[in-house]
Amino acid sequence: MKYLVFVLVTLISTAAFADPPEVKIPWKGDYPHNSNKRWSKDTPYDSGFSKNFKNGTPEEFDEVQKEGELNAFIYSPQDSKGPMPFVILLHGCDGLGTLSKEWAAHVASVLNPQGVGVLVLDSFTTRFVDRSCGPADLHWGRRRADDAYSALDYLVEKKLAKTNEVYLMGYSNGGTATLVSMTTQEADHSHRFAAAFAIAPGCSPSLQHSAIYTGPIIIFMGNHDDANNPKWCEELVRKKRSVPVQMMEYQGVNHGFPVNAPARDFMGWHLSYSEAAEKDMMQTIIAAIKIRKFGKGVELR
Known part of the structure; x- marks a missing residue:
């Protein structure tokens, strides 16, 4: 009987996170740090800072579109009322597929009981992008920074989030976008993120090492990461x-x-779940949101 009750509670809990409300977020890109220059194979990364919603990349089938909107899913704490702390969650280079949605639901299931809302942002569906893995990753890390700020504006304007308690959290290419979002180049937005959590990001020297950041950042990474070089992130942090x-x-x-899935290879990268590391990461994020104190340097765990 106890086992049956446990199963029922688990199924009910899972169902509660299965179909979160979907919203449409107007995309904003008309900022001084952006330009009208469309993507070019000669300057494949500079055009990441664009005033166009779709900027003619191969992933977008060379289409240019001035305006657009993004899909997002909102997980709110049960019986929540009024503005609350929020985390905006950015998916990796392969988009918001089944694994990413399951991971997002898990993140929400951990943060919601702590009184923290989660907005899961989909950067690809409305741009008809399948994935951005590989060399295109650097371009999309920059493009998606304005996606994140569009979501931040949405939460504040709808009075869903406390203005000074919105955090950015991204995995892989979403982690790269998270780092870009915290640079002074993005400081012309009307709202700021309280802090950022970048999971397994690309810390490419060409993007990050000279960057000046506007707020606290915690990077979470494995020393065996063969998709993004952890040594580059170590150098970034020690600056x-x-x-x-x-x-x-x-x-x-x-x-x-961070993703609870069977071990697999993807684009030559080795991917496997670590329950201990993922749990430690989430506990660290919760503590940072609650206490709002941040450290410096590289900590081996």
Whole structure:
């Protein structure tokens, strides 16, 4: 009987997170840091800072579109009322597929009981993009920063989130976009993120090492990550900065550590789940949101 009750409670809980409300978020890109220059194979990354919703990349089938909107899913704490802390969650380079949705639901199931809402942002569906993995990753890390700020504006304008308590959290290419979002280049937005959590991001020297950040950042990464180089992230974190930037480096863990899925290879990268690392990461994020204190440097775990 106890087992049956446990199963029923589990099924009810899972169902509660299965179909979160879907919303449409107007995309905003008309900022001084952006330009009207469309994508070019000669400058494949500079056009990431664009005033166009679709900017003619191969992933967009060369289409250019000035305006657009993004799909998003909102997980709110049960019986929630009024503005609350929120996390905006960014998917990886392969889009918001089944695994990403399951991971997002898990993140929400951990954060919602702590009184934290979660907005899961879909950067690809309305652009008809399948994936951005590989060299295109750097371009999309920049493009998606304005996606994140569009979602931030939406939460504030709808009075769903507390203005100074919205956090950005992204995995893989979403992690790269998270780092870009925290740079001074993006400081011409009307609202700011309280802090950011970048999971297994690309810390490419061409994008990040000279970056000046506007708020606290925690990077979570495995030392066996063969998709994004952890050494580059170590170098990024150790650079002297005016705001706290910290890296939690999990030993024996690869790029797939936060996603509870069978071990697999994807584009030559090894992906496998680490329950211990994923649990530690979520506990660290919750503590950072609750206490709002951030450290510096690389911490091996």
